[in-house]
Amino acid sequence: xxxxxxxxxxxxxxxxxxxxxxxxxxxxxxxxxxxxxxxxxxxxxxxxxxxxxxxxxxxxxxxxxxxxxxxxxxxxxxxxxxxxxxxxxxxxxxxxxxxxxxxxxxxxxxxxxxxxxxxxxxxxxxxxxxxxxxxxxxxxxxxxxxxxxxxxxxxxxxxxxxxxxxxxxxxxxxxxxxxxxxxxxxxxxxxxxxxxxxxxxxxxxxxxxxxxxxxxxxxxxxxxxxxxxxxxxxxxxxxxxxxxxxxxxxxxxxxxxxxxxxxxxxxxxxxxxxxxxxxxxxxxxxxxxxxxxxxxxxxxxxxxxxxxxxxxxxxxxxx
Numbered sequence: 562x563x564x565x566x567x568x569x570x571x572x573x574x575x576x577x578x579x580x581x582x583x584x585x586x587x588x589x590x591x592x593x594x595x596x597x598x599x600x601x602x603x604x605x606x607x608x609x610x611x612x613x614x615x616x617x618x619x620x621x622x623x624x625x626x627x628x629x630x631x632x633x634x635x636x637x638x639x640x641x642x643x644x645x646x647x648x649x650x651x652x653x654x655x656x657x658x659x660x661x662x663x664x665x666x667x668x669x670x671x672x673x674x675x676x677x678x679x680x681x682x683x684x685x686x687x688x689x690x691x692x693x694x695x696x697x698x699x700x701x702x703x704x705x706x707x708x709x710x711x712x713x714x715x716x717x718x719x720x721x722x723x724x725x726x727x728x729x730x731x732x733x734x735x736x737x738x739x740x741x742x743x744x745x746x747x748x749x750x751x752x753x754x755x756x757x758x759x760x761x762x763x764x765x766x767x768x769x770x771x772x773x774x775x776x777x778x779x780x781x782x783x784x785x786x787x788x789x790x791x792x793x794x795x796x797x798x799x800x801x802x803x804x805x806x807x808x809x810x811x812x813x814x815x816x817x818x819x820x821x822x823x824x825x826x827x828x829x830x831x832x833x834x835x836x837x838x839x840x841x842x843x844x845x846x847x848x849x850x851x852x853x854x855x856x857x858x859x860x861x862x863x864x865x866x867x868x869x870x871x872x873x874x875x876x877x878x879x880x
Contacts (some may be wrong), residue, residue, distance in 0.1 A: 562762040569641055583716050591692040593681045598689050601716030602667035607689070608656060609673040613637060614852030615708045616670075617644040619717040625650040625664035627674070630813065631846060638846055639813060640858040657682060662687045668714055672707050675699040700791075704851040705729070724853045732772045732858070735864055739774065742871070746805035747775035748831075751812070752819035757795045759784075759803050765851045766811070769859075773867075778805045800825045807870055808837045811849070815842035817878075837876040838866045844879045 587598045606625035607613055613636075626649050628636040635642055636651045636759070648662040656676065661669065666688045676684070676692060676699075684690045691714045693702050702710075705725045712721020736742065736764040747770045751761040760767050762777035771777070780802045785793040795802055800823060808831045810820050817839045826832050840848070847859035866877045 583713070585716070587713070589691050589710070589714060590695065592695045592697065592789040593678055593690075596685075596689045596691055598668055598714060600606050600667075602714070604662050604665060605670065605715055606650075606661055606666035606668070607670045607711075608652070608661075608676060608684075609707075611850040611852050612670055612673060612711070612852055614641045614854045615643070615711045615721075616715070617641050618708075618722050618853035619712060619715065621715055621717070622647045623649050625652060625661055625872070627651075627656075628653040629850075631842075632814075638850065638855065639843065640847065640854045641852075644854075650867075656684075658683050660686070662723055670711055670714060672702055672710055673700055678786045694817050701763075703768070704856065708853050721853075727784055728853070728856050729772075731860060732769075735860065736772065736774045739868075740793075741757060742774035742867075745775055745807065745871075746778045747807040747809060748778055748803045748805040749809050749811065750803050750820075751810065752817075752823060755819050755822065757797060757800055757803070757820075757823060758792055759795065760792050761785045761790060765807075766848045769848065769851070769856070770809070775807070778802070797823055797825050800829065803831075804829045805831055806836060807831060807867065810837060810839050810876075811845040812840060812842060813845060815845070815880075832876075835875040836870050838863075838870045838877045839876050840866075841878065841880045 585598060585600050589596050605616060605621050607616060608627050609621050610627055610629040613623050622645060626636060628651055631638055637645055650660050652660060661684065669684055669688050669690045671690055671692045674837050681690055681692060691710065692768045693699065706723050708721050712718045749766045749770065751758055759781045761782050767777045781793060784802050810817060831837055844859060844862040847855040863877050866879050869875065870877045
Protein backbone atom coordinates (compact mmCIF):
# COMPACT_ATOMS: atom_id res chain seq x y z
CA UNK A 562 0.00 0.00 0.00
CA UNK A 563 2.80 2.45 0.91
CA UNK A 564 4.59 1.71 -2.37
CA UNK A 565 1.41 2.29 -4.36
CA UNK A 566 0.77 5.60 -2.58
CA UNK A 567 4.35 6.66 -3.33
CA UNK A 568 3.82 5.74 -6.98
CA UNK A 569 0.66 7.87 -7.07
CA UNK A 570 2.51 10.84 -5.59
CA UNK A 571 5.28 10.47 -8.17
CA UNK A 572 2.71 10.22 -10.96
CA UNK A 573 0.92 13.39 -9.86
CA UNK A 574 4.24 15.20 -9.51
CA UNK A 575 5.18 14.23 -13.03
CA UNK A 576 1.88 15.49 -14.37
CA UNK A 577 2.63 18.85 -12.73
CA UNK A 578 5.73 19.32 -14.88
CA UNK A 579 5.42 22.27 -17.26
CA UNK A 580 4.32 21.28 -20.73
CA UNK A 581 6.78 21.73 -23.54
CA UNK A 582 5.79 24.30 -26.11
CA UNK A 583 5.61 22.83 -29.59
CA UNK A 584 5.95 24.77 -32.77
CA UNK A 585 4.26 23.76 -36.00
CA UNK A 586 4.99 23.11 -38.80
CA UNK A 587 6.91 20.22 -37.25
CA UNK A 588 9.52 18.12 -39.03
CA UNK A 589 10.22 14.58 -37.82
CA UNK A 590 13.10 12.59 -39.29
CA UNK A 591 12.74 8.81 -39.67
CA UNK A 592 14.13 5.90 -41.62
CA UNK A 593 12.23 6.81 -44.79
CA UNK A 594 13.22 10.49 -44.75
CA UNK A 595 11.44 13.41 -43.14
CA UNK A 596 7.78 14.12 -42.46
CA UNK A 597 6.35 17.60 -42.09
CA UNK A 598 3.22 18.05 -39.98
CA UNK A 599 1.77 21.49 -40.69
CA UNK A 600 -0.46 21.87 -37.63
CA UNK A 601 -1.42 19.96 -34.49
CA UNK A 602 -3.42 17.03 -35.88
CA UNK A 603 -7.03 16.59 -34.88
CA UNK A 604 -7.52 13.22 -36.55
CA UNK A 605 -4.83 10.65 -35.75
CA UNK A 606 -4.50 7.16 -37.19
CA UNK A 607 -2.16 4.55 -35.74
CA UNK A 608 -0.92 1.49 -37.58
CA UNK A 609 1.09 0.37 -34.56
CA UNK A 610 0.29 -2.82 -32.74
CA UNK A 611 -0.84 -1.46 -29.35
CA UNK A 612 -0.56 2.08 -30.74
CA UNK A 613 -4.01 3.11 -29.55
CA UNK A 614 -2.87 2.77 -25.93
CA UNK A 615 -0.45 5.70 -26.00
CA UNK A 616 -2.86 7.91 -27.92
CA UNK A 617 -5.67 7.24 -25.46
CA UNK A 618 -3.28 7.95 -22.58
CA UNK A 619 -2.67 11.35 -24.19
CA UNK A 620 -6.38 12.04 -24.50
CA UNK A 621 -6.54 11.30 -28.23
CA UNK A 622 -9.15 8.93 -29.65
CA UNK A 623 -7.67 7.52 -32.87
CA UNK A 624 -9.76 7.60 -36.03
CA UNK A 625 -8.09 4.34 -37.08
CA UNK A 626 -6.26 1.74 -35.03
CA UNK A 627 -4.74 -1.68 -35.56
CA UNK A 628 -5.98 -4.78 -33.76
CA UNK A 629 -3.13 -6.95 -32.49
CA UNK A 630 -4.49 -9.91 -30.54
CA UNK A 631 -6.80 -10.72 -27.63
CA UNK A 632 -10.32 -12.04 -27.28
CA UNK A 633 -12.31 -9.13 -25.86
CA UNK A 634 -15.55 -7.40 -26.82
CA UNK A 635 -13.65 -4.74 -28.77
CA UNK A 636 -10.18 -4.31 -30.28
CA UNK A 637 -8.55 -3.06 -27.06
CA UNK A 638 -7.43 -4.63 -23.78
CA UNK A 639 -8.99 -3.75 -20.39
CA UNK A 640 -6.50 -1.02 -19.48
CA UNK A 641 -7.36 0.93 -22.64
CA UNK A 642 -10.90 -0.05 -23.64
CA UNK A 643 -12.76 2.24 -21.17
CA UNK A 644 -11.07 5.29 -22.71
CA UNK A 645 -12.36 4.62 -26.21
CA UNK A 646 -15.78 6.19 -26.67
CA UNK A 647 -15.70 6.64 -30.45
CA UNK A 648 -16.02 4.14 -33.30
CA UNK A 649 -12.68 4.12 -35.13
CA UNK A 650 -11.73 2.16 -38.21
CA UNK A 651 -10.23 -1.09 -36.91
CA UNK A 652 -7.55 -2.64 -39.08
CA UNK A 653 -6.47 -6.26 -38.75
CA UNK A 654 -3.62 -8.08 -40.44
CA UNK A 655 -2.25 -6.41 -43.55
CA UNK A 656 -2.73 -2.66 -43.90
CA UNK A 657 -5.77 -1.70 -45.95
CA UNK A 658 -4.91 1.65 -47.57
CA UNK A 659 -8.50 2.34 -48.57
CA UNK A 660 -9.78 1.93 -45.03
CA UNK A 661 -7.00 4.15 -43.69
CA UNK A 662 -7.93 6.80 -46.26
CA UNK A 663 -11.60 6.48 -45.31
CA UNK A 664 -10.70 7.48 -41.75
CA UNK A 665 -9.46 10.81 -43.15
CA UNK A 666 -6.47 11.19 -40.79
CA UNK A 667 -4.34 14.32 -40.42
CA UNK A 668 -1.35 12.18 -39.45
CA UNK A 669 -0.51 8.47 -39.46
CA UNK A 670 1.72 6.93 -36.78
CA UNK A 671 3.76 3.87 -37.78
CA UNK A 672 6.29 3.44 -34.98
CA UNK A 673 5.72 -0.26 -34.20
CA UNK A 674 4.02 -1.38 -37.35
CA UNK A 675 6.47 -3.06 -39.72
CA UNK A 676 5.56 -0.84 -42.67
CA UNK A 677 7.79 -1.04 -45.73
CA UNK A 678 9.06 1.79 -47.90
CA UNK A 679 6.32 0.93 -50.39
CA UNK A 680 3.73 1.16 -47.61
CA UNK A 681 5.18 4.50 -46.56
CA UNK A 682 4.88 5.86 -50.10
CA UNK A 683 1.25 4.78 -50.40
CA UNK A 684 0.28 6.00 -46.95
CA UNK A 685 1.99 9.35 -47.50
CA UNK A 686 -0.53 10.01 -50.26
CA UNK A 687 -3.19 9.93 -47.53
CA UNK A 688 -1.51 11.94 -44.74
CA UNK A 689 1.93 12.63 -43.25
CA UNK A 690 3.42 9.40 -41.89
CA UNK A 691 5.73 9.14 -38.88
CA UNK A 692 7.91 6.01 -38.96
CA UNK A 693 10.70 4.69 -36.75
CA UNK A 694 13.98 6.64 -36.56
CA UNK A 695 16.87 5.77 -38.88
CA UNK A 696 18.82 2.75 -37.65
CA UNK A 697 15.95 1.42 -35.51
CA UNK A 698 14.28 -1.87 -36.40
CA UNK A 699 10.55 -2.16 -36.99
CA UNK A 700 9.88 -3.37 -33.45
CA UNK A 701 12.98 -2.10 -31.64
CA UNK A 702 11.73 1.30 -30.49
CA UNK A 703 11.60 1.29 -26.66
CA UNK A 704 8.27 2.01 -25.01
CA UNK A 705 9.37 5.42 -23.70
CA UNK A 706 10.65 6.69 -27.05
CA UNK A 707 7.55 5.36 -28.79
CA UNK A 708 5.40 7.41 -26.42
CA UNK A 709 7.58 10.51 -26.77
CA UNK A 710 7.49 10.45 -30.58
CA UNK A 711 3.72 9.88 -30.56
CA UNK A 712 3.37 12.84 -28.19
CA UNK A 713 5.55 15.08 -30.32
CA UNK A 714 3.75 14.17 -33.56
CA UNK A 715 0.35 14.93 -32.04
CA UNK A 716 1.29 18.14 -30.22
CA UNK A 717 1.18 16.41 -26.82
CA UNK A 718 4.92 16.21 -26.09
CA UNK A 719 4.52 17.63 -22.58
CA UNK A 720 1.82 15.15 -21.63
CA UNK A 721 3.81 12.24 -23.06
CA UNK A 722 6.96 13.26 -21.20
CA UNK A 723 5.04 13.60 -17.94
CA UNK A 724 3.59 10.12 -18.23
CA UNK A 725 6.90 8.55 -19.24
CA UNK A 726 8.58 10.16 -16.24
CA UNK A 727 5.80 8.95 -13.94
CA UNK A 728 6.30 5.34 -15.05
CA UNK A 729 10.09 5.66 -14.79
CA UNK A 730 9.68 7.10 -11.29
CA UNK A 731 7.45 4.20 -10.31
CA UNK A 732 9.97 1.68 -11.65
CA UNK A 733 12.73 3.41 -9.71
CA UNK A 734 10.61 3.43 -6.55
CA UNK A 735 9.90 -0.30 -6.87
CA UNK A 736 13.60 -1.05 -7.41
CA UNK A 737 14.54 1.08 -4.39
CA UNK A 738 11.99 -0.75 -2.25
CA UNK A 739 13.50 -4.11 -3.28
CA UNK A 740 17.30 -3.75 -3.07
CA UNK A 741 17.60 -7.55 -2.87
CA UNK A 742 16.46 -7.74 -6.50
CA UNK A 743 19.52 -5.87 -7.72
CA UNK A 744 21.85 -8.17 -9.65
CA UNK A 745 19.63 -11.23 -9.42
CA UNK A 746 18.97 -13.11 -12.64
CA UNK A 747 15.54 -13.40 -14.21
CA UNK A 748 14.45 -15.17 -17.38
CA UNK A 749 11.37 -14.18 -19.37
CA UNK A 750 10.26 -17.42 -21.00
CA UNK A 751 7.42 -18.98 -22.96
CA UNK A 752 6.29 -22.30 -24.42
CA UNK A 753 4.45 -21.86 -27.69
CA UNK A 754 2.84 -24.97 -29.14
CA UNK A 755 4.96 -26.98 -26.74
CA UNK A 756 8.23 -25.40 -27.87
CA UNK A 757 10.05 -23.44 -25.14
CA UNK A 758 11.97 -20.23 -25.63
CA UNK A 759 13.14 -17.08 -23.90
CA UNK A 760 13.42 -13.37 -24.57
CA UNK A 761 16.88 -11.83 -24.72
CA UNK A 762 18.07 -8.72 -22.91
CA UNK A 763 17.17 -6.75 -26.06
CA UNK A 764 13.47 -7.49 -25.62
CA UNK A 765 11.26 -4.89 -23.94
CA UNK A 766 9.95 -7.38 -21.36
CA UNK A 767 13.43 -8.31 -20.18
CA UNK A 768 14.37 -4.63 -20.23
CA UNK A 769 11.49 -3.84 -17.91
CA UNK A 770 12.77 -6.39 -15.41
CA UNK A 771 16.23 -4.84 -15.79
CA UNK A 772 14.78 -1.52 -14.63
CA UNK A 773 13.71 -3.33 -11.47
CA UNK A 774 17.26 -4.58 -10.89
CA UNK A 775 17.22 -7.99 -12.56
CA UNK A 776 19.68 -9.28 -15.14
CA UNK A 777 18.97 -11.58 -18.09
CA UNK A 778 21.11 -14.73 -17.84
CA UNK A 779 24.10 -14.47 -20.17
CA UNK A 780 23.31 -17.95 -21.50
CA UNK A 781 20.10 -16.68 -23.08
CA UNK A 782 21.82 -13.91 -25.01
CA UNK A 783 24.59 -16.31 -26.03
CA UNK A 784 22.05 -18.85 -27.31
CA UNK A 785 20.44 -16.19 -29.54
CA UNK A 786 23.68 -15.84 -31.49
CA UNK A 787 23.22 -14.00 -34.77
CA UNK A 788 19.59 -14.95 -35.23
CA UNK A 789 16.54 -13.25 -33.76
CA UNK A 790 17.97 -10.52 -31.49
CA UNK A 791 14.88 -10.55 -29.25
CA UNK A 792 14.17 -14.22 -28.60
CA UNK A 793 15.68 -17.67 -28.76
CA UNK A 794 13.89 -20.97 -29.32
CA UNK A 795 15.13 -23.86 -27.19
CA UNK A 796 14.77 -27.60 -27.19
CA UNK A 797 13.48 -29.19 -24.01
CA UNK A 798 16.90 -30.76 -23.57
CA UNK A 799 18.47 -27.29 -23.53
CA UNK A 800 16.00 -25.83 -21.04
CA UNK A 801 18.81 -25.25 -18.53
CA UNK A 802 19.64 -22.11 -20.53
CA UNK A 803 16.59 -20.56 -18.81
CA UNK A 804 17.69 -21.27 -15.27
CA UNK A 805 17.91 -18.18 -13.11
CA UNK A 806 16.98 -16.84 -9.69
CA UNK A 807 13.51 -16.25 -11.15
CA UNK A 808 11.64 -17.42 -14.25
CA UNK A 809 8.70 -15.41 -15.55
CA UNK A 810 6.63 -17.54 -17.93
CA UNK A 811 4.39 -15.61 -20.34
CA UNK A 812 1.30 -16.89 -22.12
CA UNK A 813 -0.89 -15.18 -24.70
CA UNK A 814 -4.02 -16.93 -23.44
CA UNK A 815 -3.19 -17.71 -19.81
CA UNK A 816 -2.94 -21.46 -20.48
CA UNK A 817 0.32 -22.82 -19.06
CA UNK A 818 -0.31 -26.47 -19.90
CA UNK A 819 2.61 -26.42 -22.34
CA UNK A 820 4.92 -25.10 -19.63
CA UNK A 821 3.73 -27.65 -17.09
CA UNK A 822 4.28 -30.43 -19.65
CA UNK A 823 8.01 -29.65 -19.96
CA UNK A 824 9.60 -32.64 -18.23
CA UNK A 825 13.03 -31.04 -17.86
CA UNK A 826 11.52 -27.95 -16.20
CA UNK A 827 11.48 -29.95 -13.00
CA UNK A 828 15.27 -29.97 -12.97
CA UNK A 829 15.61 -26.19 -13.09
CA UNK A 830 16.83 -24.53 -9.92
CA UNK A 831 14.11 -21.85 -10.10
CA UNK A 832 11.40 -24.49 -10.41
CA UNK A 833 12.72 -26.56 -7.51
CA UNK A 834 13.04 -23.41 -5.38
CA UNK A 835 9.47 -22.31 -6.13
CA UNK A 836 10.74 -19.13 -7.79
CA UNK A 837 8.56 -18.99 -10.89
CA UNK A 838 5.73 -16.73 -12.03
CA UNK A 839 3.15 -18.09 -14.48
CA UNK A 840 1.79 -14.88 -15.95
CA UNK A 841 -1.82 -15.02 -17.08
CA UNK A 842 -3.06 -13.40 -20.25
CA UNK A 843 -3.60 -9.99 -18.64
CA UNK A 844 -0.10 -9.67 -17.18
CA UNK A 845 1.48 -11.21 -20.28
CA UNK A 846 -0.51 -8.89 -22.53
CA UNK A 847 0.22 -5.79 -20.46
CA UNK A 848 3.95 -6.49 -20.53
CA UNK A 849 3.88 -7.16 -24.27
CA UNK A 850 1.94 -3.97 -25.06
CA UNK A 851 4.47 -1.92 -23.05
CA UNK A 852 2.43 1.27 -23.31
CA UNK A 853 1.65 4.27 -21.14
CA UNK A 854 -1.57 2.54 -20.11
CA UNK A 855 -0.45 -1.09 -19.90
CA UNK A 856 2.75 -0.71 -17.91
CA UNK A 857 1.12 0.67 -14.72
CA UNK A 858 -1.46 -2.13 -15.05
CA UNK A 859 1.33 -4.69 -15.47
CA UNK A 860 3.25 -3.45 -12.44
CA UNK A 861 0.15 -3.81 -10.24
CA UNK A 862 0.12 -7.53 -11.07
CA UNK A 863 3.84 -8.16 -11.48
CA UNK A 864 5.35 -6.73 -8.30
CA UNK A 865 3.39 -8.81 -5.75
CA UNK A 866 3.94 -11.90 -7.92
CA UNK A 867 7.71 -11.32 -7.94
CA UNK A 868 7.73 -10.79 -4.18
CA UNK A 869 5.89 -14.04 -3.56
CA UNK A 870 7.95 -16.08 -6.04
CA UNK A 871 11.28 -14.84 -4.71
CA UNK A 872 10.12 -15.87 -1.25
CA UNK A 873 10.03 -19.41 -2.66
CA UNK A 874 6.24 -19.64 -2.62
CA UNK A 875 5.78 -20.23 -6.34
CA UNK A 876 4.87 -21.00 -8.91
CA UNK A 877 2.75 -17.87 -8.65
CA UNK A 878 -0.16 -17.75 -11.09
CA UNK A 879 -1.47 -14.31 -12.08
CA UNK A 880 -4.40 -13.01 -14.06
